[in-house]
Amino acid sequence: MxxxxxxxxxxxxxxxxxxxxxxxxxxxxxxxxxxxxxxxxxxxxxxxxxxxxxxxxxxxxxxxxxxxxxxxxxxxxxxxxxxxxxxxxxxxxxxxxxxxxxxxxxxxxxxxxxxxxxxxxxxxxxxxxQVIFEKDEVLTKTGGMYSVFTPYKRSWLAKLNDFYLTSYPIKPYLKRLAPLPLQAMPSLAVLGFDDIDVSTLQPGMAGGEALFNDFCLRINDYQEARDFPAVKGVSYLSVHLRFGTVSIRELAKRAWQMGGRGAETWLSELIWREFYQQILWHRPEVVQHAFKPEYDALPFPNNPEYFAAWCEGRTGFPIVDAAMRQLNQTGFMHNRLRMIAASFLVKDLLIDWRWGEQYFAEKLNDFDLAANNGGWQWAASTGCDAQPYFRIFNPVSQSERFDPQGKFIRRYCPELAELSPKEIHAPWLIKAIFGIKPSYDYPAPIVDHAAQRIAALALFKRN
Missing domain, CATH: 3.40.50.620 (HUPs)
Incomplete structure (x- = not known):
């Protein structure tokens, strides 16, 4: 010993x-x-x-x-x-x-x-x-890694049992912690960082426990509520999963035992997290390269002015701008909005997904290399089990569907607060329809979605 x-x-x-x-x-x-x-x-x-x-x-x-x-x-x-x-x-x-x-x-x-x-x-x-199953614990029948989520999930669930969800006992052995004199803890200033207020994230073990207990009261509604950024529908546990202030075994076990549509859908999201982890383990080159080699060198125009507008939340598309402003102000972005913002950058602005991936890596509180890379490559159609390149989100219809009353947009684009739910998703139409100049200070769209959709299809078809 x-x-x-x-x-x-x-x-x-x-x-x-x-x-x-x-x-x-x-x-x-x-x-x-x-x-x-x-x-x-x-x-x-x-x-x-x-x-x-x-x-x-x-x-x-x-x-x-x-x-x-x-x-x-x-x-x-x-x-x-x-x-x-x-x-x-x-x-x-x-x-x-x-x-x-x-x-x-x-x-x-x-x-x-x-x-x-x-x-x-x-x-x-x-x-x-940090995961239930790692590395090569879940493999295809031929012994290879999974590159499609649904069969991976099926195998993951088939392998799951109480053994993999059993907690490691700590309390009975704490007497073996070495007695130590008081240890100094360097201040954030000494470390070279600002002491930012992170109370809304509820840091630490106590914060993780409180957030999880709160989510368990809402988990039955998760399947229906998770896609609406103006609704308290998600768990808000991603940053706690990232830094391990919660236990993945305890979270997965609770969801598995609870059952029901909400818990099963949330457990599926935890499985997505491990799906991307096993992709990174088997294919570490995805950090810099497309999972699908044929899309690794797409000739994106990469207009720097478009990219700056996207980063700063001034593209003229309210749902995109509100999402980016939320990220910049809080370090959080709702998962549905991550998909919308990523699709817009790649397939409307025709900017390399790696630019957006890096920006998210700098800004997200819950940044996780595997999940961030996997999500961006999914949106860009360059990754494993990604949406087909011809599936291109319409930012207006996405806005109308997932923020129908414009509540989320009004929070982060207050200059649009007076617009009606019908007007707020495409404010540039006010002048076109009514012949009046808007009284608010909000940019016109920097691109035409229909035209950019055609350009994106042409870009991907070259390969």
């Missing part, structure tokens, strides 16, 4: 149902919890990145929970490849425990950490934690 081990927290910021922590506590006499504000990641971010504030406040809760057990959280600010070996040496640890991270850069990082630890007789142990 290792005398002292480190538990390296990453995207699993909780003190319950935690695979690596469970194994560390069971296998060690003393366990020291550590977290690295990794400069390899942080140095590329802007000062006002909400995600760092969410992590920081979530760590405060984790630290307080550890202190209540007589221990603490050791926090360092540096490159993980250097800091983890240093901490192992500082505490004479013979093992480091952590949970799998499937992103290509993380895989390289972990391999480097394992190699450096091995040189001093310390071993890195890693476990599955």
């Amino acid at each position: 290792p005398t002292t081990s480190l538990i390296w927290f990453r995207r699993d910021l909780r003190l319950f149902d935690h695979a690596a922590l469970h194994h560390a506590l069971k296998a060690s006499q003393k366990v020291i919890a550590v977290f690295i504000f990794d400069r390899s990641i942080l140095d590329g971010l802007k000062r006002d990145d909400r995600r760092i504030a969410f992590i920081w406040h979530s760590l405060q809760q984790l630290k307080a929970s550890l202190m209540a057990e007589g221990s603490d959280l050791v926090i360092r600010h540096g490159k993980a490849e250097l800091e983890i070996p240093r901490l192992a040496a500082e505490f004479n640890a013979t093992a480091v425990y952590t949970n799998h991270d499937y992103e290509p850069a993380a895989i390289v990082r972990d391999a480097n950490v394992a190699e450096q630890l091995a040189t001093v007789g310390c071993q890195l142990h890693s476990y599955k934690d």
Whole structure:
């Protein structure tokens, strides 16, 4: 049994149902919890990145929970490849425990950490934690990966049983947490970031639990309500899933046991998340390239003025502009709006999906490489099980269908607040129909949807 081990927290910021922590506590006499504000990641971010504030406040809760057990959280600010070996040496640890991270850069990082630890007789142990099924646990009958969601989902559900949904017990073993003197926690300012108010995201374990309990009261309506951005229909748990302040096993188990249309539909969304994770694992090249090679080098015009208008929410299409303003102001975008905004960028503005993917990566609180890449390639028709290239969202009809009263548009495009539900989806028609100049300051459409649809079809047909 290792005398002292480190538990390296990453995207699993909780003190319950935690695979690596469970194994560390069971296998060690003393366990020291550590977290690295990794400069390899942080140095590329802007000062006002909400995600760092969410992590920081979530760590405060984790630290307080550890202190209540007589221990603490050791926090360092540096490159993980250097800091983890240093901490192992500082505490004479013979093992480091952590949970799998499937992103290509993380895989390289972990391999480097394992190699450096091995040189001093310390071993890195890693476990599955952020998904129910990982890597090649769900394969086709011929042993290959799934590239179509429905059969993947069918196999995923067929494989599911209580074993995969069983929580890892933590509480009985907490006495093995090492007693530590009070550990300093660097302020956000010291880390180089602004202390942004993230209270609406309800960070930490307590926030994740509160949001999940609230959603369970609404889950029966999820199937009908999830597509309407002006309605409280979604779970709002995506950022908590991203940083592991909730347990995927507990969430999936509750949905699986509850049953009904709402719970089954939400469980399907959790399966989509794992579908994209297994795509990234098997095909890491999708990070920079189209899943369908024939669409990898589409000659997009990539008009920079169009892209700027899309980013800033001034395209002249209210549902698109409201979606982008929501993203810019809050770091959140409703899933239906993500599809509409992505389709508009690629098939109306004829801009490479990778531009939009990168913008979302910078702005989304819940940014997850696999899900973001998968979603963008779905909308752009370049990915696995994507919508066909000739399926092009009409932003006006999407707006009329999913924000029929214009409530969401009015919230983020207040200059249109006085328009009627009939007028608000296509305000440029007011002048065309009534011959009057609108009194509000809102841009005219930067493109004609019908003309751009033809151009998009022609672009994709070249391949």
